[in-house]
Amino acid sequence: MKKFEEKTTHSKQLFKGKVISLKVEDVILPNGKEGKREIINHPGAVAIIAITDEGKIVLVEQYRKALERSIIEIPAGKLEPGEEPAVTARRELEEETGYGCHKLTYLQSFSTSPGFADEIIHLFVAENLYKIEEKAELDEDEFVELLEVTIEEAEEMVKDQRIYDAKTAFAVLWMRLSQK
Known part of the structure; x- marks a missing residue:
C-alpha cells in the first residue's frame, strides 16, 4: 500500500481535448472520509x-x-x-x-x-x-x-x-x- 493512498470509487471524464483530458474522481481518503479530485491527464x-x-x-x-x-x-x-x-x-x-x-x-x-x-x-x-x-x-x-x-x-x-x-x-x- 502507498502511504496516504486515496482509493478511487468512481471516475467521470468531463472533457477530452487534443492535448489534455479532465476527469473528476470520487475517492476514499486515508481517514475513511470521501473526497473529490479533479485530475488533468496529459501525455507527458x-x-x-x-x-x-x-x-x-x-x-x-x-x-x-x-x-x-x-x-x-x-x-x-x-x-x-x-x-x-x-x-x-x-x-x-x-x-x-x-x-x-x-x-x-x-x-x-x-x-x-x-x-x-x-x-x-x-x-x-x-x-x-x-x-x-x-x-x-x-x-x-x-x-x-x-x-x-x-x-x-x-x-x-x-x-x-x-x-x-x-x-x-x-x-x-x-x-x-x-x-x-
Whole structure:
C-alpha cells in the first residue's frame, strides 16, 4: 500500500481535448472520509537543456496564452503516442531551435503540477550542437524567438521573471550546479 493512498470509487471524464483530458474522481481518503479530485491527464513531455560549445544555454521566447504573456523557456514539447522521450527531445530541439545534437543525455523526469495533473516531463541535456541545414517546421500555432545566453544572464531572467516556468528555472539551477 502507498502511504496516504486515496482509493478511487468512481471516475467521470468531463472533457477530452487534443492535448489534455479532465476527469473528476470520487475517492476514499486515508481517514475513511470521501473526497473529490479533479485530475488533468496529459501525455507527458520532454524538455531540453541545450548547451552551446561556448557554454551558453539555448532558450526560446514564446507567448503562453494561459499566462497572457511571453516567457523565456528551454525548448520543450509534448510526447506523441508511442514515441520514446529521446526521439521527442531530438525532434523538439530541431523544430524549436534549428539545432541538432551529437550528444543527448537523459537527466531525470519530474511532475509539473502533482496537485491536479499527471504530466511528467523528461529532461535531457543536449551537447555538441550543430545547425540543421533544413530545419523542421514549427507547429502551425507555434511562434518562437531563439536566444543563447550565459548562465548569469539566465539567472537574471529568473530574477526579473522573464523565465517564469518551473522546468526552465530547474534548468538554470542545474546549469549553475553543474559548473561547480
